[in-house]
Amino acid sequence: MNYFVELVVSGLAVGAIYGLVAMGFAVIYKATGIVNFAQGEMGMLSAYATWALATTLGTGSILTVFLAVAIGAVLGLICERLVMRPMLGEPVLSVVLVTVGLAVVLRSVVTIIWGASPHKFEVAGADDIVQMGDIGMRVSQLGVIAALLLAVAGFWFFLGHSRFGVAMRAVAADEKTARLMGVSTARVQSVAWACASGLAGLAGALFAVIYGLTPTVFALGLKAFPATVLGGFDSVLGSGVSGLIIGVFENLVGGYLSSGLKEVAGFMLILVVLMVRPFGLFGEKRIERV
Numbered sequence: 001m002n003y004f005v006e007l008v009v010s011g012l013a014v015g016a017i018y019g020l021v022a023m024g025f026a027v028i029y030k031a032t033g034i035v036n037f038a039q040g041e042m043g044m045l046s047a048y049a050t051w052a053l054a055t056t057l058g059t060g061s062i063l064t065v066f067l068a069v070a071i072g073a074v075l076g077l078i079c080e081r082l083v084m085r086p087m088l089g090e091p092v093l094s095v096v097l098v099t100v101g102l103a104v105v106l107r108s109v110v111t112i113i114w115g116a117s118p119h120k121f122e123v124a125g126a127d128d129i130v131q132m133g134d135i136g137m138r139v140s141q142l143g144v145i146a147a148l149l150l151a152v153a154g155f156w157f158f159l160g161h162s163r164f165g166v167a168m169r170a171v172a173a174d175e176k177t178a179r180l181m182g183v184s185t186a187r188v189q190s191v192a193w194a195c196a197s198g199l200a201g202l203a204g205a206l207f208a209v210i211y212g213l214t215p216t217v218f219a220l221g222l223k224a225f226p227a228t229v230l231g232g233f234d235s236v237l238g239s240g241v242s243g244l245i246i247g248v249f250e251n252l253v254g255g256y257l258s259s260g261l262k263e264v265a266g267f268m269l270i271l272v273v274l275m276v277r278p279f280g281l282f283g284e285k286r287i288e289r290v
Helices: 002-032 039-057 061-087 092-114 139-161 163-173 175-180 185-211 215-231 236-256 265-276
Strands: 129-132 135-138
Touching: 002 039, 002 135, 002 139, 002 163, 002 185, 002 215, 002 236, 039 061, 039 092, 039 185, 039 215, 061 092, 061 139, 061 185, 092 215, 129 139, 135 139, 139 163, 139 185, 139 236, 163 175, 163 185, 175 185, 185 215, 215 236, 215 265, 236 265
Parallel strands: none
Antiparallel strands: 129 135
């Protein structure tokens, strides 16, 4: 029984990281209707920049978290303004291919500046163990779960109760009508990219603190993508919750079946779920009108 609990608890920690990245996927899709395939790379670049500044300035754990979010948000704004803004009005496929190219560029930037060698992202107190009965968890693992819960609560309020959140939902529902009502789609897109990249930056930094900092951090985008599909591309909160489901499921498959299957467990799960609910566990079924 202890082994099962250990798998679930550690799965929640990595699943929380997936959830943060998956929420970023959903935010951009909800606001723009495109999938940002550079989400993992944005998290990686933000993590490296956060590590460089945090080690130079000697920031504490709380300040490092805010630093990661801020760096990620700024990176998102830069990418949106320089790369994505000129693509407004272009075919969706063209925009998606631009995000693929952006991913390659960001990956190369990290390798050029910091190299491919692994680094230890040390944050004071992050490796301390907290005992919960017979199970021990690192402070960093508890921190990332708390970060996801705060992000879910924050976006629940933002999307449902803030004026700009309502505007973002209006753009997602009907962009033309939203424009007629005076909503700036360019501004909505900017905020969406800043929020998504901020979430990716936080996820990348927390992942680096727990597991180490290497250029393979970009793979978080690929690992988190099933969570967005499972939750539903139009459900930001559902994507966050689905990250936890994917993380726990992967750990259970790796622990009880095969470590080799762990890497594809998330994709196996979404194949089964999508056959029953093609719009995801939390997504809204859309009726096409002709």
